[in-house]
Amino acid sequence: MDAILKATGLKKYYGKGEALVKALDGVDLEIERGKFTAIIGTSGSGKSTLLNMLGGLDTPSEGSIRIGDTELAKLSSEEATVFRRRQIGFIFQNYNLVPVLSVWENIIFPISLDGKKPDKKFIREIVRLLGLEKKLDSLPGQLSGGQQQRVAIARALASKPSIILADEPTGNLDSHTSGDVIGLLKMTGREFRQTIVMITHNPEIAEMADRIIRIEDGRIAEQ
Numbered sequence: 618m619d620a621i622l623k624a625t626g627l628k629k630y631y632g633k634g635e636a637l638v639k640a641l642d643g644v645d646l647e648i649e650r651g652k653f654t655a656i657i658g659t660s661g662s663g664k665s666t667l668l669n670m671l672g673g674l675d676t677p678s679e680g681s682i683r684i685g686d687t688e689l690a691k692l693s694s695e696e697a698t699v700f701r702r703r704q705i706g707f708i709f710q711n712y713n714l715v716p717v718l719s720v721w722e723n724i725i726f727p728i729s730l731d732g733k734k735p736d737k738k739f740i741r742e743i744v745r746l747l748g749l750e751k752k753l754d755s756l757p758g759q760l761s762g763g764q765q766q767r768v769a770i771a772r773a774l775a776s777k778p779s780i781i782l783a784d785e786p787t788g789n790l791d792s793h794t795s796g797d798v799i800g801l802l803k804m805t806g807r808e809f810r811q812t813i814v815m816i817t818h819n820p821e822i823a824e825m826a827d828r829i830i831r832i833e834d835g836r837i838a839e840q
């Protein structure tokens with residue numbers, strides 16, 4: 618397998634003594650380049666903890682994570698920030714758009730933070746695929762939930778990251794819109810050869826992935 622992401626012996630413990638929570642308790646995982654993986658599991662099973670570790674948003678208590686040729690633990694916090702911004706696109710349940718910026722400004726925001734020039738031709742193609750052409754001057758508050766999530770997807774794709782990590786991207790959407798949004802995510806992921814790892818509670822949405830991983834009590838129960 619051509620693994621773009623490899624986690625070995627991943628553990629994350631919170632608290633101490635009687636309050637100890639083993640959010641992740643020994644996860645070994647390889648994610649194949651270019652594939653769409655869904656992570657499912659009951660509430661509190663450790664899905665978000667795992668995704669946050671994989672994206673370098675949090676550090677494991679034990680174990681290692683390699684993305685491409687980069688060992689995350691070897692990066693300083695500044696290097697990790699730059700690495701995340703360039704290599705990973707994040708999509709969250711609450712969209713996390715900046716309310717005072719237009720749709721276009723939101724989409725190019727992470728690229729501007731990086732002091733880079735956006736590839737306007739590439740971003741226009743993303744905008745077209747996601748059906749956002751007529752909304753570029755709108756503010757997020759003027760859009761529906763599904764439209765806001767499509768903006769968040771465009772933003773995640775815009776910097777051409779190798780990996781997209783999505784935590785419950787359809788958590789606030791109705792089932793029809795959820796299917797549409799994930800269909801678009803899958804299509805754009807394939808178009809731009811990106812690897813997608815998505816957490817979902819929705820079995821129908823999980824079925825749209827190439828592979829499903831189930832987490833139970835901080836461990837991988839099934840794949």
Ligand SMILES: Nc1ncnc2c1ncn2[C@@H]1O[C@H](COP(=O)(O)OP(=O)(O)OP(=O)(O)O)[C@@H](O)[C@H]1O
Binds near residue numbers: 640658664665666
């Ligand atoms: N910062 C923290 N401090 C203490 N415990 C935490 C912290 N973050 C998560 N936990 C605990 O770790 C466990 C796993 O949480 P996590 O958020 O990863 O679960 P999840 O599977 O994503 O749940 P959900 O589907 O409800 O979002 C839970 O028992 C949670 O209470």
